[in-house]
Amino acid sequence: MKKDLTKLLDLSREDILDILGLADQMKYDLKHGREQKVLSGKTLAMIFQKASTRTRVSFETGIYQLGGQPLFLTANDLQIGRGEPVEDTARVLSRYVHGIMIRTFAQSEVEDLAKWATIPVINGLTDFAHPCQILADLMTIREHLSALEGVRLAFIGDGNNVCNSMIVGGLKCGMYITVAAPEGFDPAPEALAFAADYPKHFKLVRSPEEAATGADVMVTDVWASMGQEKEAQERRNAFAGFQVNSELMALAQPKAMVQHCLPAHRGEEISAEVFEAHANEIFDEAENRLHAQKAVMAMLMG
DSSP states (O other), X not given: OOOOBSOGGGSOHHHHHHHHHHHHHHHHHHHTTOOOOXXXXXXXXXXXXXXXXXXXXXXXXHHHHTTOEEEEEEGGGSGGGGTOOHHHHHHHHHHHOSEEEEEOSOHHHHHHHHHHOSSOEEEEEOSSOOHHHHHHHHHHHHHHHSOOTTOEXXXXXXXXXXXXXXXXXXXXXXXXXXXXXOTTOOOOHHHHHHHTTOTTTEEEESOHHHHHXXXXXXXXXXXXXXXXXXXXXXXXXXXXXXXXXXXXXXXSOXXXXXXXXXXXXXXXXXOHHHHHHTHHHHHHHXXXXXXXXXXXXXXXXX
């Protein structure tokens, strides 16, 4: 049966841990020069309706390291950008390539693509979910803290796609997740409905200080994501007091780590001081996009 990665809600705890285990092995093998050509001769179509640095470079590099070929496509390169139905694009690409990665706005577009494609579909980002990012985050947290079970994570800021996926992935892996978001910027209803099954492991609060107290991991993201540029000033006003800075870090565990999916706006959601103090962890997180996505491609397309 064909498998896809459209959102972490579709994966079990065991699925997530299997991906992380393979990602760890692939990272080790790459560092030690071991052959990884498990997708030799296969092609990944990469559809970008949102711009990207990390997603494009990590997927292109990853499929190449696995022996395959990337095919970069924007909406302007495809008839989908001129009104061709998603189901037709899915069925055509299924005849040409071995997998599709799409980075777009609507989650429904990814779901429809997966419904009609006969090859694996990977969500590279939507407004609702960012599963590949959270797999990299979980990988990085486990590297630094040697565990996920019982780890206390505070997400400070907008209840966006990263936050939604962190809630799901973190709770499935036994973490304690506290989200601090101003009113009107809560996580998606689907993420909160999932979290309702974990009342002892999840909290949504309005106080960044409450969320940060005792946290092992502090996570944040930009206040205005792609497509929200016109709301930037309004969002700066709404998120005043939600910056991850040295005062907030002082409430967390003494050796608490920081994660940021990048790009970071220093002086807004995170202070320059905290960013640079935790840059090693943040860029480990960015690097692990490569390894986590290689694991996903190998498991779905191999």
